[in-house]
Amino acid sequence: MKYKYLTSILSLIINVNAFPGNQILVNLNKSKFPTYDSSKLKYCEAKRPVVEDYKELEGFTLHSVQVVTRHGDRTPLTLVKDNEDNVWQCNSPKEYVSLNDPNGPSTYLKFIDTAADPDYSNPYIRNSFWKGTCFPGQLTKKGSDQHIKLGKALRDIYVNKLKFIDENSLSELYVRSTNILRTELSAQSLVSGFMSNRTESIPIHTVPQEIETYYPNHRVCPLLGKMEEKIKGESGWEEYIKKNAEFKKKLDDYMGYPLNEDNYGFQKYVDVFLARACHDMKLPCIAGNCHYTTEILQHINNNADFEYGYLFSKAKYSDKYLKTGIGYFLREIINNMGSTVGSKHDRKLNNTPSFYILSGHDNSIAPILGALGNEPMEWPPYASNLIFELWRDNKSNYDSVDFNDYVVRVIYNGQVIKTNWCDFNKCPLSSLYYRFKQYFPSIDECFNEYDEE
Numbered sequence: 001m002k003y004k005y006l007t008s009i010l011s012l013i014i015n016v017n018a019f020p021g022n023q024i025l026v027n028l029n030k031s032k033f034p035t036y037d038s039s040k041l042k043y044c045e046a047k048r049p050v051v052e053d054y055k056e057l058e059g060f061t062l063h064s065v066q067v068v069t070r071h072g073d074r075t076p077l078t079l080v081k082d083n084e085d086n087v088w089q090c091n092s093p094k095e096y097v098s099l100n101d102p103n104g105p106s107t108y109l110k111f112i113d114t115a116a117d118p119d120y121s122n123p124y125i126r127n128s129f130w131k132g133t134c135f136p137g138q139l140t141k142k143g144s145d146q147h148i149k150l151g152k153a154l155r156d157i158y159v160n161k162l163k164f165i166d167e168n169s170l171s172e173l174y175v176r177s178t179n180i181l182r183t184e185l186s187a188q189s190l191v192s193g194f195m196s197n198r199t200e201s202i203p204i205h206t207v208p209q210e211i212e213t214y215y216p217n218h219r220v221c222p223l224l225g226k227m228e229e230k231i232k233g234e235s236g237w238e239e240y241i242k243k244n245a246e247f248k249k250k251l252d253d254y255m256g257y258p259l260n261e262d263n264y265g266f267q268k269y270v271d272v273f274l275a276r277a278c279h280d281m282k283l284p285c286i287a288g289n290c291h292y293t294t295e296i297l298q299h300i301n302n303n304a305d306f307e308y309g310y311l312f313s314k315a316k317y318s319d320k321y322l323k324t325g326i327g328y329f330l331r332e333i334i335n336n337m338g339s340t341v342g343s344k345h346d347r348k349l350n351n352t353p354s355f356y357i358l359s360g361h362d363n364s365i366a367p368i369l370g371a372l373g374n375e376p377m378e379w380p381p382y383a384s385n386l387i388f389e390l391w392r393d394n395k396s397n398y399d400s401v402d403f404n405d406y407v408v409r410v411i412y413n414g415q416v417i418k419t420n421w422c423d424f425n426k427c428p429l430s431s432l433y434y435r436f437k438q439y440f441p442s443i444d445e446c447f448n449e450y451d452e453e
Contacts, residue, residue, distance in 0.1 A: 036277065036294045043270070043301050044073070044278035045146055046384040047414040051156035057426060060391035060407065062164055064340035066333060066356040067154065070365055070384040071186040072143025075134045076275040078268050081257065086281045088134035090141075139182040142279070144189040146383035151193025158355065159194070165355045167195055174353035178214050178360050179206040186383070187359035194357075204359075213332070214360045216325030216367065221446035223324050231315040232263055240306060241265070247299060256286030266303040270379065273300055278382070301379070308362075309377030312370030319439070326367035327441040333368075334436055337390050337408070337429065341401050371439050372410065373419040387411040390429065408432050 038044060056062070075088050119125075134140070158164045165172050173195070177187045187204050195202065207213075210220055218224045231237060241263055251269055252258045259268040274297065276283055283292050312318055339352050358364075365380040389409040396405035406429040410417045417424050422431050442448075 036292050036297055038277050038280050038297075040294050041274060041277060041297055041301055043274045043304070043379065043381050046070070046381040048150050048153040048383075048385065049157060049387070049411060049414045050153065051161055053414075054157050054161065056162070057391045057407070057409065059394050060426075061394055062162060062389060063392045063406065064337060064354045064356075064390040065158060065164070066336055066358060066388040068333075068358045068360060068365055068368065068386040068388075069147070069150070069186065069190065070360065070362050070380050070382065071139060071180075071182045072146040072189065072383045073140050073278060074143055074182050074275065074382075075136055075138045075140060076271050077137045078259070078271045079129060079136060080255065080272060080284045083256065083284045083286055084130040086130055086276065086279075088130055088132040088140075090132070090134040090138055137180075137182060139185045139189075140279075143182070143382060144185065147186045147189035148193035150383055150385055151190040152196070154190075155194045155196065167197055168200075171351045172354050173202065173357070174205070174355070175202060175357045176205045176214075176359070178212055178364070179209055180361075183359045183361065187357060190357060190359070213326075213328035214358070215329075215363045216321070221324055223446050223448070224321065227317050227321045227324070228311070230317045231311060231321065232265070234315055234317075236314065237310060238263070240303075240310070244303060251300075254286065254290045254292075255284050265307050266300060267307065269300050270304045273297060274304075304379035305377065308366045308379045309370075312367045313373070313377050318370060322367055322371050323439045323441050324446050326364075326371065327439040327445070329364070330368065330371055330436040331440045333388060334433055337388070337406075340390060341392075341403065341406060369412065369417070371436060372417060372424075373421055373435075374412065374417045375419065381413075384413055385411075386413075391426075403429050403433070 075090075159167060175187055175191060177183045184204055184206070191202055209217075212220075216224050218228075244266070245262070248258075248262070248266070248269075251273070255272075259272060273283055277297050283290070310318075312322060315321070336353075336356055340354055362380045362384070365384050365386050366377070368386060369377060369380075387410065389411070391407050391409065393405045393407070396402065407426045408424070408429055409426065410424040421435070422428075
């Protein structure tokens, strides 16, 4: 396969019959909790497309599919000081790395153990780490299952119903992930459900985090931090923070300390409270008289929706933030579509994939939704899926290439997205191109100062 851009390839060899049934998550404290109903938290799991509801575009032929996903359910990233009573157990998943040519036979494999093995004489564990074997931010069994189910849902539609992709043709499938274990394992789980009968290895392509473009990369783009400061200095953000000051204080009192600065927002609260609530676990309570309710957790979830909506869509500086934060990814999505126009025969000659699986994060999907103008905006739940379908008009001349012959359908968590500028049941490819083009950055975009307005 000919790859269009620089990659370092982590070839996770997918054993579709075995992965990942030996990963276990248990909660030894469940008998004490909860006092809330986690099933009402939309954050815990995204909906999936359903084959019974899926309809082809009449008069058109499907030409390419790109699926952008958020990783599945994970352990929290933030540890709670002096308040980690829960137990997170993760048996190592069946993760294999190829030691030879990723497109060759899977002869030499190395097994990687991803389970923590703490020494409880370690002085740092007692006050700052949970019990069990899970790392912070690790994909859970539940998260893996979410992506296996998503893969099966995609298989029902694109393999079984549409016969769009040949399961035995490696060149038709391209899998890319951020270079973070939970997204790589999510991609592995998804493909194990999507290509359940494959025996040949499927490479998952990554690039180093230092050059990653699948999310706003503050690590390497100095302009992003400056623009986020601008956004959080706007009146709309300050009003939101002021409105939620008492609520934040209540949560901080439960924690015993503030999770972050007053103006920062609720991102860490989402991680601390919702990640645990999705497993019906004990929530932080330093004083012992904390009264958690479903409404409190929904309030955190609603705040998360507001913050991503404001950052990626409603703020004065949102467009500039998107340009440096996700513009390179938007250009890649368009380029992938452009590479598949023409006849299927031409694509086979050029080894051009027709099905892309792009595994990322909540801040991979949310800014794309912002650039699309999707309403309503939300913080993408675990295993969210954003599908770009490219369709060609059957009346078009297959001996020529004309972008006007193509339309795009965009499906987010099982539903066609809604915008005020294009009908995404059948949006012209040219319209999507010009919409995204305004966010295409220059090569030096991240390193140029922007003009004040």
